[in-house]
Amino acid sequence: MTNTKLIVSHAPFWHSGDSLFQQNLNFLIALVPAALFGIFKFGAPALGVLTLATSSAMLWEVIMAIISKQKIAIADMESAVIGLLFGMMVPATMPWWVVITGTFVAVVLGKYVFGGIGGNPFHPTLVGIAILMMSWPAFLDFDTAYVSYQFDFTALAPLAALKSQGTSVLSSFSTYDLLMGNEVGGIGSTFGLGIIIGGIYLILRGYTRWEIVVAFIAGILITATLFYVLHPDTYAPPLFHLFSGYTLLGAFFLAVENSSSPVHRIPMLVYGFLGGFMIILVRNIGIYPDGTILSILLINLINPLIDVIKPKALGKGVSHA
Amino acid sequence: MIPAILLMLGIGATCGIVLSLASKIFYVYEDPRIAQVENNLAGANCGGCGYAGCSAAAEAIVTGKEAPSLCIVNSKDGVEAVSRIMGVDAGEAEAPLSYNMCEGGNRAADKYHYMGVSSCKAMDAVYGGHRVCTVGCIGLGDCIKACKFGALDMGPDGYPVVDDAKCVGCGACQKACPKDIIQVKTLTEQLLKFNQTHDPLAPCAQTCPAEINIPKYISEIKAGKYAEAVQTIRMRNPLLLSCGRVCPHPCEDMCRRGLEDEPVSINQLKRFVADYEMNSGSRIPITCAPDTGKKVAVIGGGPAGLSCAYFLRRIGHQVDIFDAMPKLGGIIRYGIPEYRLPKKVLDWEIQGILDLGINAFTQVKFGVDFGLSSLVASGYNAIFMGIGAWSDYALGIEGENLDGCYKGIDWLSKFASGQDIKLGKTAAIVGGGNSAIDCVRTLKRLGLEKVYIVYRRTRKEMPANAVEIHAAEEEGIDFVFLAAPTRVIGDENGKVKGLEYLKMELGEPDKSGRRRPVPIEGSETVLDVDMVISAISQAPDPSFKDTDPTPKIKDLELTRWNTIDNNPETLQTSIPYIFTGGDSATGPSLVVTAIGGGRRAARAIDLFLKGKPVEPVENSLLGKRIPESIFKNVEGITPIKRAKMPEIPVNQRLDSMIEVDLVLPEDQALAEADRCLNCCRICYNPDTEFPIAK
Amino acid sequence: MIKRSFFALSKPRLTYDLLDTSLQSAEPLAVPGSLTLLLPEKIDSAKKALIGPGDAVKKGQKLKLYDDSTPYVLSPVAGTIKGFDSYSDDFGNKATYIMIKPNPSAKGDEQWAQTNLEQTLEFAVGHLGQIPGALPFSTLANPDYDIRTIVVTGADTDLLCDTCQFVCSAYADQMAAGARILKAMIRADRICITVPENLSVQVDLDGFNILRTSDTYPSNLPAMVMKDHLGKVLSPGTIPENEGVCFIRPEALVSLARIYETGHPVFDKVITLIDKGGKRYRVKATIGTPISKILSCFNVQINERDRVIIGGPMRGLATYTVHHPVVPDMDTIMVQDRDVIAELSDSACVNCGECIRICPANVPVNLLVRYLEANLYEEAADRFDLESCIECGLCSYVCRARIPLYQYIRLGKHELLTLRENA
Amino acid sequence: MREMLSMIVVLTVLTAVSGGLLAAVEQTTRPQIEEQVLKFQKEPAIKEIFPDATNNPIQERADVTADGTTLQVFPAVLSNGKKAVAFEAKGTGFGGPVGLMVGINIDTDEIIAVRVTTHSETPGIGSRAKEDLSFVSQFAGKSMSANFSLKKGGGDIDAMSGATVTSGGVSQAAIAAQALYKKLKPEIVKQIAN
């Protein structure tokens, strides 16, 4: 007993047992329904893209860790989530090298250069997609991506169609179809119901913050309703916006990314609402068909500014007795 | 063309008038240095310093919030110019460097397993860190994280290594280190660092009177970095060639290997690198801090004076040495015979010191040729008195002044300076110290038939170096122990004929633990000799107090042994601007002690010259030992034979004065260096089973 | 250990344990063969120590290092000083430990038999320091504080612990007597006692102002008691004493009463031991007894990489040696098997916000920890409420990235003080 | 005072010298610059607009002025003998002005062709206006009285997908050309007649 060396650490000596691995594992679980649906709908190429995206993201993480002689941190699965989300946002026909470049940009430029986990001011996946979109928009064009596919529904990307052809196309997309994934889009971004189920699962498990999700959706609905009420002819109805494009994925999985979103209640509400608002603004008066990616990046950008609104700390402002 | 000129004329004039008026109307006083500093910044207003523009940066510098090196764009000259404006004196403007004090903290055992914030500071807060060593490196690299210039790296041995080329001396590492291991020091501070009780010091380094970082230079020898080893020694000791030859190496007594095995031959390693430099044909450059414009006079060019002059010069002061003898070196030139320290070697060594820009005036005697007032009048700001101890004690017996009687140092110096000395055939040297041995060995070489050493105690009590006694024995010297001279017997011509002595026996041990010799009544014996040299110790020569006409010199207090009274920590004397050191401060002692004293005096002089209080080093170790560093046994040591000092065989050496001891060959030196355990305060490297793995 | 629930939309709820009624009394432990006393003063090699190895000491004798030192300890036994050496405590506090070998044949404490026990604060400060329960006499006597309210922590501040509750119920009479003595000594306006609201054991608490505290952690912590029951919110960087409130252990009152009752100092401390399986043992040990004695008494085996904690799971102190002595403020010893020790990581904050949601003091821990990591202590205090932290440890408990947040905060507060002292 | 005076004098002299020097340089380089402007900006556009011009519109350029507006016009005689004129109008695009060279058949007031001369648009999106002829060719054959607004604004012109602003800039320029033409046509005709 004399020579036994004890472990010495600081209090507390208990831990809730939560971990990053748990968090990311749950993220992956929550993404499963939408991803499975995508594979089911778009077939083997979709499976290929998802696998490649996930694995290449993890690989980049390992490579960068080796290059910079840091501890390899793939065990926390953070890069798997980044990769899978990336895969879910792109069309199934995306060439392999685009996927690999995209995950490189996402993992390295989005996350690694900022010091890895917890350091990224923006959502890494969105950084990847946004840069790809600027470089190679053609590969992210859902209308051309699926020309060789046969679908039993309107094979038009709803938002792009809305942008180019106006509200006349709205009749081709029923809310039910959008919710059930009967639309073209990213592999995992079409199955609205699946995303909602996954998102609610995450909220219940405590891994995403419900305030952001709710405010985000509220932002979309309120802004879209305002536009729609003012000019029903030029603008699409709110539910169409909510269920089309990346909106749901953004609300449930992208805007809630820990490191780039606020943690205090009021900021979370402002953040979410602003995100929803910007999406509708871009869709209705901007040049991009979907605005989710840039809108979420924009709220990521203002996150540090608004996250200073916080409840008063205990005793703050109490004068000395 | 005309409109253009007119227009520009108009605009220019307007701007000029407006600005010049504005500068009068809206004049606000500000520290004029701000404008000066701003003029010396890059002026790019780039914001790279984190301040809003150059004037903001200049203000921050002038108000002392930032260092003169704030501007990232500024050139070196610019930084210097700014430092000058800020009145940072040149001595402090010298570039500081980070300096690691603990080399191998990971060798100390752990007391617990740590879990928590990965930083030294955090771990230090938990029971002082997981290492058993209280002063050693914790090893979590706070200093490395703190360095913005990438100048620190975790070395393979678990302690941070500083890359001097990248270090800018910002001090961030020092602030980050909870253990005070990384210290950012200017050259001056490094040169004037003295051992303190909280330093991570090996026993040998604690023992060395010159406070040389012994483990460091041995590990440098081990790594083949001989030049670095020389530099390390020179941080503390400018006379490494001499010390490498004559030092009785007290450090080896404390060597931990010595507890289980023979101690490492530290001094031979010193001599090895010192000779390496000398034989390499070129001198390793010695850096000096920028000039401070202060002048110091060093009286006495012996080891203490040379050491003091060397350190003062390196920290930027101007130094002149005055010596009464024709050549510098003092006792090591005139008291140590050629066969122990060849004059050629000494000349080379002293030249290296003078080459730093030190002037030497020889054959000028203090108190006779010049005095205190002349030094003060010549603008010297401080004086170091290292006048040594040259006046031999007399035996105090009858017949001491007969022809053929000499005094030790007097005789040695006469011989060394080439004066003609009448020699006899047989000689008796009274005394047991090193001077006595030097005399006998010299006489033996001069062809005397019989040379006796007469000492009143036994061999065990002889204060001379054991190796010297041994060499004397080898060379056939006769030892007469337990003999107290009572009379020198002269013949009719007044020449020495014999030495009468009384036999002694050892009595009860006295306070110092030595058994006192007690005379045996009626045991008078006569030794037939025609030369008697008494070498029973010396004292400084206080005659300058009488000959110097300056009244002030009377204030210089002497002790009853005629040494100059001084504060042993600062070596300041009773006259504030006079400092002392070496034998004149301590009485006859070791060369290396004098060198250490010279450096300590240099520190005090530096403080004095900079107008700071001359205070002792805080927590000074000075002669003390760190208790936890003194071991009783050392585990994991396989005895390995100590390198034997190569020397000229006895039959060859008695014919001439050639150097007896030789330098270690490189392979042996390396093997010897490998025996070093690279100790620190409590940790050391045990021998591994496979020496290659080390 | 309480783990995160599957559905974690709400905060995790950590509740205090109520008194373990199966343990009716504390088992007295014999005086061991060697005692260690901790003296909160560091050795100054320049000074001559008053005590040294081989000195004989009497029971109750005041031991101090130097002539001019204030800190002292009372020797709990008569015996011989075996030696003393320096000891590094938390946050670089240097202390001295004194080893004493008891001498069973020596008896009596004449010094104390002769002393006239005065019921004054001055007397207590000079003679009763370090009594079991660690009554903070020097704080009470500190002229900087105007202590008007005493709060007795009848409800233990940390989880799992029930020593205070035990003392309240087992020694209620002596506690009340102690309270009267203390009240007389310091002229306090009121003496309150915290009692868990669900405590079923009836304790007679006449004369106390009873504060019923909730069973949710951290409602028994001083700052929370101040806020919830005394209506005083501590401003950042202040301690309850600044507001005239002093928190003391019930055992301190019991000791006080016993001293004045018997006329002799007392040295036995009630301690609850919680073994690896969570089973409790109650023991009365002499101050200075090494923990190892208590452990071996109940056959608690300690292996490499286990953790021995002085105090509870949220606020305790992990010791590195089982030779750590029993000290006056030690209530609980908790032993953790190495298998249940959660790994920590040096990962960066991932901003998950768990700490924000659970922090009872509304400290923005997520940003605070970034500044602490970067050693920006002043900024952490100015902008991120470092000093508002009430040190409950909940942030570390829920941290998803498993950052030792509480350690960062404690260190930050400590460094901040150092910075301010140097400024 | 001395210091003030020197401040004013130095600054004034310096600026005056600078003004003179620049004026000199300007005068020397002016002709060359004008030639360059024509050569690099206008000539290629005019060549594309009037591939079959029998004259040299660049050399025959002329300035026409009416109501204080001056316009440089490039008259051309087409191979079929018809008279045409080209001039540049400006609109505002994404990153600055968009220059549009408009070639008009004077007789019919119909646009022969238009070309973008200058732009500072985003490469890949806006710059397509210059390279992608399908957009500018919409204007060919249209009457000068047609509505050159974009379809979104109720006009006849299809915007380039993803480059609405640039398209708007071109459309603005075309509308500006309309106004100029309307205002200056009499003068232009007069000019050509000479």
Added chain:
Amino acid sequence: MAQSLVKEFTKGLWAEIPPFRLVLGLCPTLAVTKTVENGIGMGVATTFVLVFSNILISMLRNIIPSKVRIACYIVIIATFVTIVEFMMQAYTYELFLKLGIFIPLIVVNCIVLGRAEAFAGKNTVIPSAADGLGMGIGFTMSLAALGAVRELIGAGTLTVWGGSPIFEIGHGYIPFQFMVEAPGAFIGLGLMLCLMNLIGQK
């Protein structure tokens, strides 16, 4: 003398190369480096201004009162900038069009004023000229390098002079257009700076 001249000249080429080591003059660096050609053009123009303004300022440094120092320097610089503008308009018109507003903005390029303040205002003519030339060439090299990287990745070509590329990646290459866009300029420069830091560490 010659040695110090070489030193003044070469420091701009590596040890203090703008904008990598001296983080100055970022605006043109970011804005005009879509192609190598633009980069070189801008670099040469800046070099011209740097050299001549350095020379003139070092000549006049004793005359100019320090209170109107900045104003005078700026006038001198602006004069040279305008001359460059005329020259480019007259002889390299296409380049002039591409560089657009950034030519007049050389005036406010912090490198030029920075060198004037930090060097030319304190040194004699010849070292100032060497300093200006070195810094200018260093700046040109940096711009060309960044331009090359951006053009190669973002357009798949390398254009040094006269519009037609001297190098083209095969037809299968789909240009990573992000690099020639505004954001790509920042990121490209940021990553190159990182690369320089890496090299500098060695």
Added chain:
Amino acid sequence: MGDLFVLAISCIFINNILLAQFLGNCPFLGTSKKMETAMGMGMAVVFVLVMAGMITWIVDVYLLKAMNVEFLRTVSFILVIAALVQFVEMFLKKSIPGLYAGLGIFLPLITTNCAVMGVCLINIKEEYTFIEALVSSFAYAVGFGLALVLFAGVRERVILSRVPKPLQDTSIGLVTAGLIALIFTIFRGMV
């Protein structure tokens, strides 16, 4: 009025002087390490730019164009701006020290801030009227300040995260700025 609003929006967001036009990057990187500094710089730029915009417009229209010496634009503008900045600095220092402490210290940075000069030149190039020039100057400056503040917010956090050593400071600052520029493309086409 509506047009002016559109112009303002366009200058603030769409043609943001920093992120779309690449002007004023040196102070952008230099003063964005701390939110406080960024705010101060932003205000100072608004202040100076509005004044400079007006004065240069007047100089251009009533002097340069009138005298037909437009080729002196660069030199006269910069001189006017430099003199203005220096004047304002002196004025503030003496008369309103409080404001000087907040804004004034940023003024020297502005002389060499190409955003100021750039906006003045753009105002002329786009042939704005005086009111338009005023609005555009103000809006560009607000855009500058906005980008600076947003950037500073992100950068304050980025500085504290574990950015790999070679990327630290300016390098990561540029990368972040690049991503912000990317995000600002969201406003494209909104007016």
